Amino acid sequence: MKSYRDLIVWQKAIDLVCLTYKLSKKFPSEEIYSLTSQIKRSSISIPSNIAEGYGRNSKNDYIRFLQIASGSLYEFQTQLEIANRLHYCTNEEFEKIDTLSHEIEKMLSSLIWKLRKN
Incomplete structure (x- = not known):
């Protein structure tokens, strides 16, 4: 694997x-500074932390950033449920989005488990 991409x-x-x-x-305009902002930030945090962890020079750091990505994913799932x-x-x-989020959840869990195992 050449890149996190x-x-x-x-x-x-x-x-x-x-x-x-x-x-x-599609969210109401009154949500722009609350739920709209939160759900965008939590979603962005998921691939960002996967990438940042991949770029670290340590397996433990990589695992930690994958765990942060998982936390952001759980935050996202909660916000999606509220929406x-x-x-x-x-x-x-x-x-559609919930199914994709659970797929990502399983993949992150599997990747963390494999990294810990090695």
Whole structure:
């Protein structure tokens, strides 16, 4: 692997960010400084921490940044759930992004486990 860009989990996390930006455009304008901002920041944090951890010179640092990415993902999932309950998105939009987030969650868990094992 030559770059963090080769990681499928990073690629899927970038897809999640793009979907989140498209979705959050539909949120009410009064949410611009609250939920809209929060959900964007938490989504961006996921691939950013994967990339930063990959660039570190230590396996332990890499694992730590992957754990931070996981935390950001859980934060994102919570915010997505709130947006869904407030009817800021359709069930179809929610399911698409939620399914992708759980896929990323499994991939991050697997990557952390494999790094710890080695």
